[in-house]
Amino acid sequence: MWWSYQDVEEQKARVQREIAKRKKRGEKFEVLAAPAGQKKLSTTFWGQAWCRNLESYQDYESRLPRGRSYLRQGKVYDLEIEPGKLSAVVAGSELYDTTIMIQPLPKKQWMQIVESSAGQVGSMLDLLAGKLGDGLMQVLTDPKDGLFPKPKEIRFHCSCPDHADMCKHVSAVLYGVGVLLDTKPELLFTLRGVDQAELLSNASSAAITDISAAAAGDLAGADLSAIFGIDLGAERAVEEPLPAKKKAAKKAAEKAKKAPKKKGQ
Template identity: 85%
Template sequence: MWWSYQDVEEQKKQVQREIAKRKKRGEKFEVLPAPAGQKKLSTTFWGQSWCRNLESYQDYESRLPRGRSYLRQGKVYDLKIESGKLSAVVAGSELYDTSITIEPLPKKQWQKIVKSSAGQVGSMLDLLAGKLGDGLMRVLTDPDDGLFPKPKEIRFICSCPDHADMCKHVSAVLYGVGVLLDTKPELLFTLRGVDQAELLSNASNATITDLSNSTGDLAEADLSSIFGIDLSAEVPLEPSAEKPPVKKAARKKVAVKKPKKG
């Protein structure tokens, strides 16, 4: 079908009119800003890892470039990341509502990740900033057992007439996740239905367990160096404060009147 310049411009105006109507109905319609003119959409560990994982899906290969272009053109609105769900509105020849469901991370797979992270996550800031060791990074981004979803775990619905396995609107939303993770990496854990704090608590528990398994002087030395105290020294008990004696109330003497002799 031949499209003239006037047709394209009219479509854009129609889309803008529809956006204005939906804003009046209370919808936010916040555009997801994506870097224009840059080769990489994402700049952080989490955002780039998401995009690399997405591009490893051979089934989606032919649809991904159009979606990336849509995102760069500012056509993705109101992207929301919730537990097991993505939703957004994408502007094409019309406005299309897109919904993507992603299965939660299997518990066994998550526990394996948690176990592998023992002692490797320094703080929540380090975790969200992607300041992790190479070994843990490989675990998190493993295509089979890592944190990112596999194609068979993803289902999507779009209101557009494109009946392909993945339309360009869905692709734009999936790429948008990578952009959003640059500023809100914690949403990846929300999406997969896991608690990132477990990566930290496991590290602490592992340290405590190792120390408790140690015996004798070694355990004392370890704990002393960690807490800065000498466990071998006797700590004198503080003397208990003596309570002042309780004064007894003085008994009043009652004069007994003797009976008068008759």
């Protein structure tokens, strides 16, 4: 079918009128803006890792370029990431509601990631900024056992008339996740149904173990809380209170020591 310039402009105008109507009904219609003037859609570790993983899916290869183009043209609106679910509105010849369901990360797989990450995550800021060692990066982005979903774990639905396995609107939304992760990397963990704090608490536990080991050696007797900035009080047993009689006797003895001695004594 051949489209004239006038047809295209009328199509755009019709879509904008529909957006205006839906805004009046209370819908946000916030466009997901891709970085302008850059070859790569994403600029951070997590966003780029998501896109690389997406492009490794051979089943989606033919549909990805068109979706990337849609995203760059500002046609993806109201992208939301929830546990196991992506949703957005994509503008084409009409407005299409797109939903993508992603299975939660299997618990066994997540626990393997947590164990492999032991002691390697310095802080939550480092984790979300992607400031990680090469070994940990490989664990988290492994195509088989990492954080990212595999094609068999993804199901999608779009209200468009395209009955292909993956339409360009779904592709645009999947690429949009990479853009959103640039500013909200924690949403990857939300999407997969896991708690990123478990990676950090694992590292903290390892750090406390190391400190305790050091206390048995050269640092024995030192104030470890002050040195390492970690409150170790919770790890120590609470001192048993002295019975009331012992307390009174101790207090009397201390008072006697402080009292001035009489002459001749």
